[in-house]
Amino acid sequence: MKTVEIKLGERTYPIYIGVSLTRIGDYLRERKFFGKVLIITNTTVAKLYGDMVFDSISRAGFEVSITKIPDGEKYKTLETANSLYQVCMEKKLERNSLIVALGGGVVGDTAGFVAATFMRGIPFVQVPTTLLSQVDSSVGGKVGVNHPKSKNMIGSFYQPVMVYIDISTLKTLPEREFNAGLAEAIKYGIIRDKRHFSVLERDLMKIKSLHLERTEYTVWRSCQIKKWVVELDEKESGLRAILNFGHTIGHAIESATNYKTYLHGEAISIGMVCAAKISKELNLLNDMWVRRIEKILVRSGLPVKHNLKVDKIIKNLIFDKKVLDGKVRFVLTNGRPGRTVIRDDVPEEVIKKVLEGQKEGTE
Ligand SMILES: NC(=O)c1ccc[n+]([C@@H]2O[C@H](COP(=O)([O-])OP(=O)(O)OC[C@H]3O[C@@H](n4cnc5c(N)ncnc54)[C@H](O)[C@@H]3O)[C@@H](O)[C@H]2O)c1
Ligand SMILES: [Zn+2]
Incomplete structure (x- = not known):
């Protein structure tokens, strides 16, 4: 315990x-x-x-x-x-x-x-x-x-x-629901803790087969990271926004599909890969980390590609309630998992390019 x-x-x-x-x-x-x-x-x-x-x-x-x-x-x-x-x-x-x-x-x-x-x-x-x-x-x-x-x-x-x-x-719990939860656990590694991310990479299959000790550890570490954020910013006036890594595009995908196609964690999985790739486009993250982020999500059984019209996602980005002053805010990875930065100046072409690249059927 x-x-x-x-x-x-x-x-x-x-x-x-x-x-x-x-x-x-x-x-x-x-x-x-x-x-x-x-x-x-x-x-x-x-x-x-x-x-x-x-x-x-x-x-x-x-x-x-x-x-x-x-x-x-x-x-x-x-x-x-x-x-x-x-x-x-x-x-x-x-x-x-x-x-x-x-x-x-x-x-x-x-x-x-x-x-x-x-x-x-x-x-x-x-x-x-x-x-x-x-x-x-x-x-x-x-x-x-x-x-x-x-x-x-x-x-x-x-x-x-x-x-x-x-x-x-x-x-x-149905496997699909379990995987959706894993997406949030992986998110904690990316926003706060490179070690947690590496441990998840190592233990993923054990966790997926519900190895009790490893699953308990994952839940505990995730709660610890959420604790750190919540204690510093209980009412989301600043830092707590980092919990929205992957959620800017994730939410847009959820609303573009009327919350019917993807579970929340699945949409967030696609959103996290997009956020990692946007980080790369802005020279914040190297290719190795992008690949590792994508790979752990794929191994988790989560989708990393969408089958939507990119314009539809973009339109829904703007209606997200986390938009401040008409600007779309992105939580991005700065250098490696564990380091985040919030940016509201991501050019629309970059968002479009990344979303096009994540369309099903594209390499
Ligand atoms: N308050 C927050 O900070 C916060 C953060 C993230 C998400 N949310 C909200 O959480 C909700 C999603 O939660 P969720 O993913 O747990 O979905 P959910 O509550 O719909 O549960 C998923 C499915 O699993 C079933 N289920 C639950 N426990 C089970 C078990 N042990 N065995 C078998 N079936 C079980 C449920 O009946 C349901 O069908 C959304 O409404 C989202 O907005 C809130
Ligand atoms: Zn979430």
């Missing part, structure tokens, strides 16, 4: 990595929680882990109930949040009640948003069950839902009181 502590003054909380869902009730007790508990999960995860978590919390003496939302990004909405407020009221949750978000990023973001807003905020625990949510979305306190016109448009910064990660839940 490994622990990472996110130190944010009175909002400080631990991330437990490599713990078992069957013991979550004891952890809640040890951390002196009391009051009612509402587990929010989805229909898929409930079948796999709902009883396990319910029984553990119940055995520890809590008054606990469980509610399910439908599975899918399209349910990350205010309507779902509203139906959850309804449940919170029916169960008579109070200010000291606890919400436990059991599932991937969709459940975590939605349940976290409900916790942030119900009675102006009640405590919540993240129990992420996808690789993406374990290395990324459960840590850092971004919670929210989608607006029909824009993803993640309604939300808040609201930190959980604990993150509880059972690596063995990944055994039931």
Whole structure:
């Protein structure tokens, strides 16, 4: 078992990595929680882990109930949040009640948003069950839902009181979802830690076959890097933007395809290769590093090429909400993994050239 502590003054909380869902009730007790508990999960995860978590919390003496939302990004909405407020009221949750978000990023973001807003905020625990949510979305306190016109448009910064990660839940995760999570883990290596990147290159196949110790290490190291960023810039006023490496083009690809063709991690994989190649075009990165970045993503089973019209991607770049003053901001690699630079002066021809080069069917 490994622990990472996110130190944010009175909002400080631990991330437990490599713990078992069957013991979550004891952890809640040890951390002196009391009051009612509402587990929010989805229909898929409930079948796999709902009883396990319910029984553990119940055995520890809590008054606990469980509610399910439908599975899918399209349910990350205010309507779902509203139906959850309804449940919170029916169960008579109070200010000291606890919400436990059991599932991937969709459940975590939605349940976290409900916790942030119900009675102006009640405590919540993240129990992420996808690789993406374990290395990324459960840590850092971004919670929210989608607006029909824009993803993640309604939300808040609201930190959980604990993150509880059972690596063995990944055994039931579909491979495609697992690979998508790997993309974010690889991203941490590229933005912050050359050694983490090399370790991932070395251990990739072990991680993909769910070697528990190596997977636990990967989640732990990813959480440590996210910790470093979040502690310095909780509300994304500066440094936290480096977490968007690969996301400028990744988001444009996601919205150009109406979020239907690629999983987030897959779009980000293409985006990271593009960011590496843009870095090269601007003489920031050499060919060896570009090839290594591309290779680890391919070995992960992730796409690095797209099948879209380049103009369509470019059009969507401009609508990204991370655009400042009409300029498109790119997180780029400066020299080698571990060194990043943010640039808003990348010439459109360079973006186009790189996107053309990443079209399927081109060498
Ligand atoms: N808050 C943040 O900082 C942040 C960061 C990155 C992404 N996100 C958000 O996270 C969401 C994506 O999260 P995700 O990739 O976890 O997707 P997801 O929550 O949709 O989960 C993916 C699929 O896996 C299923 N699943 C979950 N755990 C499982 C398990 N252990 N075994 C079998 N199936 C399982 C889910 O039911 C779902 O069908 C997006 O909405 C994105 O905006 C938030
Ligand atoms: Zn991401």
